[in-house]
Amino acid sequence: MLVTGLASLFAGDFSGMIPEPTSTTAVATNAGYAKLLAELGVGSLAVGIALVVLIPYLRKLITDKAETLPAETLATVVPVA
Numbered sequence: 001m002l003v004t005g006l007a008s009l010f011a012g013d014f015s016g017m018i019p020e021p022t023s024t025t026a027v028a029t030n031a032g033y034a035k036l037l038a039e040l041g042v043g044s045l046a047v048g049i050a051l052v053v054l055i056p057y058l059r060k061l062i063t064d065k066a067e068t069l070p071a072e073t074l075a076t077v078v079p080v081a
Contacts, residue, residue: 014036014040017036018032018033018036
């Protein structure tokens with residue numbers, strides 16, 4: 001649900017960035033669309049590069065096991081009646 005909600009918010013923001021056509025030809029809006037798509041592409045590349053850089057750190061977080069204490073340091077609990 002979080003993903004679809006965020007996607008909806010981003011879609012609303014990006015659709016607001018698209019320029020309103022001032023004339024009836026597509027040539028008038030080509031520059032605006034080209035700029036918007038270039039910004040989206042650069043943003044996607046930046047996020048992709050950041051994730052590739054974070055792979056070793058994330059893998060370490062996922063695969064690290066909890067440290068276990070040696071049996072000698074564990075105290076035996078004896079119930080008292």
